[in-house]
Amino acid sequence: PVIQYSPGTAQHSRQKNPTVAILGSGDFSRSLALRLVASGVRVVVGSRCVNRIPSGLFPDAVELRNQEGAVSQAVCLVFMAVFPEHYCSLLGLQSALAGKVLVDVSNGAEMNIHGPSNAERLAELFPDSLVVKGFNTVSTWELQTGAHDGSRQVMICSNSTEGKKKVVQLARQMGFHPVDMGGLSAAREIEVAPLRLFPSWSGPVVVTFLLFLFFYGYGFLRGILLPFLAQGGHNAFYRLALDLVNESLPAVALVTLALVYFPGLFAAWLQLWRGTKYQRFPSWLDNWLQRRKQLGLLSFLCAALHGVYSLCLPLRRITLHRLVNTAYRQVKEPWDELGVWRSDLYLSCGVLGLGVLSLLAITSLPTVGNTLNWREFTFVQSGLGYIALTLSIMHTLFFGWDFAFHIEAYPFYMPPSYLLAVVVPCIVLVCRCFLLLPCIFTRLTRIRRGWESKRNCPVLQHHYVVANGIP
Numbered sequence: 001p002v003i004q005y006s007p008g009t010a011q012h013s014r015q016k017n018p019t020v021a022i023l024g025s026g027d028f029s030r031s032l033a034l035r036l037v038a039s040g041v042r043v044v045v046g047s048r049c050v051n052r053i054p055s056g057l058f059p060d061a062v063e064l065r066n067q068e069g070a071v072s073q074a075v076c077l078v079f080m081a082v083f084p085e086h087y088c089s090l091l092g093l094q095s096a097l098a099g100k101v102l103v104d105v106s107n108g109a110e111m112n113i114h115g116p117s118n119a120e121r122l123a124e125l126f127p128d129s130l131v132v133k134g135f136n137t138v139s140t141w142e143l144q145t146g147a148h149d150g151s152r153q154v155m156i157c158s159n160s161t162e163g164k165k166k167v168v169q170l171a172r173q174m175g176f177h178p179v180d181m182g183g184l185s186a187a188r189e190i191e192v193a194p195l196r197l198f199p200s201w202s203g204p205v206v207v208t209f210l211l212f213l214f215f216y217g218y219g220f221l222r223g224i225l226l227p228f229l230a231q232g233g234h235n236a237f238y239r240l241a242l243d244l245v246n247e248s249l250p251a252v253a254l255v256t257l258a259l260v261y262f263p264g265l266f267a268a269w270l271q272l273w274r275g276t277k278y279q280r281f282p283s284w285l286d287n288w289l290q291r292r293k294q295l296g297l298l299s300f301l302c303a304a305l306h307g308v309y310s311l312c313l314p315l316r317r318i319t320l321h322r323l324v325n326t327a328y329r330q331v332k333e334p335w336d337e338l339g340v341w342r343s344d345l346y347l348s349c350g351v352l353g354l355g356v357l358s359l360l361a362i363t364s365l366p367t368v369g370n371t372l373n374w375r376e377f378t379f380v381q382s383g384l385g386y387i388a389l390t391l392s393i394m395h396t397l398f399f400g401w402d403f404a405f406h407i408e409a410y411p412f413y414m415p416p417s418y419l420l421a422v423v424v425p426c427i428v429l430v431c432r433c434f435l436l437l438p439c440i441f442t443r444l445t446r447i448r449r450g451w452e453s454k455r456n457c458p459v460l461q462h463h464y465v466v467a468n469g470i471p
Contacts, residue, residue: 019044020170021074023067023090024081025053028105031140032079033062039174046070048089071096076166079103079135084118087125098128101163105135108191119187123159130163132156133187134171134178137194152177155193157186203287204294208302211255215248215417222414230412246309251421253302254392257357258425260296261385263288265431272444275453293364296385300361303354303392346398353391356384386432393425 020036022029025047036043037059046067047053053064063073071078071093078097080087084106090097104119116124123131134156154176158164164180171178181190198205223244224236263285270285271277281289363369363380372380396418403409409416434440 018042018075018077019073020077020079021046021070022079022081023070024079025057025064026081027140028143029079029081030058031143032081032105032135033058035143035174037061041170041173044070044073067093068096071100074100077101077103077170079105080122081105084109084121087118087122091125094126094128097126099130101130101132101160101166102126103132103134103167104187106191107136107194108188111192111195114188117184117187117191119157119184119191123184130158130160131184132158132160132163132167133184133190134167136191138176153179155179155181155190157181157184157190159184200291201294204291204298207259207295208252208256208298211252212248212302215251215421216244218414218420219244219247219417222412222417226412242309242312246306246313247417249302249306249309250396251417253299253306254396254421255424256295256299256302257385257389257392258428260292260299261382261389261428261432262424263292264382265428265435268435268444269431271447272440275447275455277447277450278452297361297364300357303357307350307354342398342401346395349391349395349398353388353395356388356391360385360388386429389425390429393422393429396422 019042021044022032023046025045029045033043033045043061044063044065045058046065046069048067050064050066058064065073067090078100080090080102082090102122104122106118108118117133119131119133123129134154137153137155152175154171156164156167156171156178157180158167168178168180220240224239227234227236267281267285267289270281280286360381363372363377369377400416400418404416404419435444
């Protein structure tokens with residue numbers, strides 16, 4: 001299990017600390033020295049060539065020495081701020097480093113968690129030293145700006161309890177939040193952590209991109225390519241840059257928002273079918289549930305882009321001199337009250353849906369979500385989320401109005417893209433409504449409070465304990 005230490009108190013920062021050595025004079029060494037000096041720690045930096053270090057690169061309080069001199073000054077802690085391929089060049093310091101805590105701050109060169117880590121190789125090279133992995137997930141910018149502006153969490157692992165304790169105390173004094181990840185074998189995961197590029201975003205981004213390709217390709221085939229081939233030169237390729245993108249974005253936003261709530265409904269029906277909550281979900285469903293936040297933010301992005309593109313459409317109409325033609329038709333043609341109701345309703349639902357979706361996106365930020373209790377967070381993300389989904393569906397249906405019932409809406413026997421986009425959201429709303437039925441809602445609540453059906457719990461249940469009014 002991961003052990004989280006509480007931040008240090010002011011008493012730690014007032015303590016007299018022994019000298020800490022840093023081997024290496026690069027950017028990370030400089031930022032680390034700045035942070036240690038600001039925390040009241042005496043620092044000595046060891047370099048292969050002290051004379052090549054520019055004047056003023058390190059604070060005046062930092063003592064610059066060669067590597068042997070820096071190690072001799074350090075009482076117990078030595079930061080190894082050199083690249084792993086240069087560890088062998090320090091073998092001459094084995095006797096000087098014996099019994100001291102070596103803090104390995106290196107990262108992995110590639111995504112490989114099967115071979116030995118840099119920290120494990122360092123421990124093999126210096127068997128008489130106490131090797132601790134840590135501070136590799138902290139950037140130079142975070143070291144310089146301070147704990148309140150950067151990340152406060154520092155992952156630490158080691159096979160030495162004594163060495164780990166000393167590094168934890170120093171991390172506290174520097175204003176960080178040390179997290180004990182266990183033995184030195186955990187260094188493999190810690191070293192590749194900075195190399196991962198949005199690991200929780202890859203799946204949602206791919207799904208959103210594929211949905212956009214589908215709706216964009218479907219619209220291109222239905223509204224541009226097939227009419228061009230069938231009508232002998234009807235050129236509508238100008239719609240590719242603006243119109244078609246604006247038609248695809250709301251469809252992607254609507255389907256993606258439905259995918260946020262679909263796995264929760266599927267999990268609820270799975271619990272009802274199993275009659276227990278103590279069986280694990282399938283791995284694909286578990287991963288889907290963990291990616292709902294990312295899907296929701298991508299849905300908000302597509303909806304916001306749709307709003308911006310919609311504001312750009314009048315500019316293009318002015319360019320094509322359509323504004324004059326529209327005004328002329330409004331003068332000649334009678335007032336279309338039904339059309340006005342349609343446009344006002346779908347615009348109003350769209351604006352309200354985007355507003356509620358914006359609120360969901362804001363509360364998903366950690367700084368905002370941490371200020372809410374669980375009931376408030378659930379109300380916003382679930383209750384208001386379904387309201388946003390309902391408003392988005394109404395926005396789409398009011399836009400389509402009764403066009404879906406006209407034969408002209410199905411050229412080449414292909415339905416409009418907005419009809420395809422509302423299928424999954426409507427299924428989600430219908431399933432949600434079924435879960436709100438008293439007979440189903442009561443059973444699901446009992447299951448989530450620990451009740452199990454007789455096929456899962458063979459103990460005869462002659463009566464149930466009434467808790468909070470739920471039998």
